[in-house]
Amino acid sequence: MRHALAVIATLTLAACATAPKPTPPPAAQSTAKEGRANLASASGSLVSGRVTLRPMRDGVHLTGIVGGFMPNSVHAIHVHEKGDCTAADASSAGGHFNPGGQPHGRANSATHHAGDMDNITANAQGQVNLDIHLAGVTLGGGAPNDIADRALVVHAAADDYTSQPAGNAGARVACAPIKIVQ
Template sequence: MRHALNRHALVVAATLTLAACASAPPPAPAPPPTPSTAQEGQANLASASGSLVSGRVTLSPMGDGVHLTGTIGGFLPNSVHAIHVHEKGDCTAADASSAGGHFNPTGQPHGKSSAAAHHAGDMDNIVADPQGQANLNIHLAGVSLGGGAANDIAGRALVVHAAADDYTSQPAGNSGARVACAPIKIIR
């Protein structure tokens, strides 16, 4: 009898625990990105790690993020390269290591920008044309330009890498050396 009562008490306790877990509210969604306060930003990419890669990128707030347009040259013809926003707007090191890691204010794993979980600074690879030039037309969702919020990319760095991002290797996609770097500056 005593054994049956103990078993009954365990079943009741387990049932109550499961019921409490089942009725717990789901985790709160991430807060919406803070809107941009700037109208336009610019990143003048300078060569790093002994490369010849350079270019100029314009950043404009658009919808739920920031849109990047511009031209980057000095690549091998038809080559593929990773491009990311990095956490520090410091490109003083010869290999651009002074820019730190990927911009990741929400602590997500690295991944493709279309994946549910990815760094805020993750973008799709860019492809150079037969002349070694890549024309950018990239929308970076979930970030802002200006205002100082956690998702603000002003004052961060735009970094181009020697190889393509594989979108799975942690923490940075196995994209090789940093071949160009620029602080992201607000120009208006």
């Protein structure tokens, strides 16, 4: 009897040791292949452009051309919470996209809004060739970090990355709803 109990105990322990551990559910993934944001001027500026958004690695990659800036000027760019750019000053886009309730900060720092990105710099012709990777967000699928149907907003000044709640970036000079196109 003792021998039978020892065998049963050994087999039970072996089964527990080799049993596969449950895998956590996968992180929300982008469901779209491509999004677009056609930036229109706001607050009386001349800034406009076209931005393409594509899911990539751990976030969404933004490429495009934005023009109408003063030569060699620096500007903040963020994803805002509402995909509504109907107000003349783009205030209808709401605040920065911040599903995690974090303080404002520089992208890739320990704490920042999901919609925070590094400043962009216009060239001598007043144009910016965007090439930005926005980590930690998705495009489509409805997850809390989904940026589809939010707004892409460009500001008049540079983001200081510290002032709360929005980096002291000044007026909103261009705004576009982020729409899925594929």
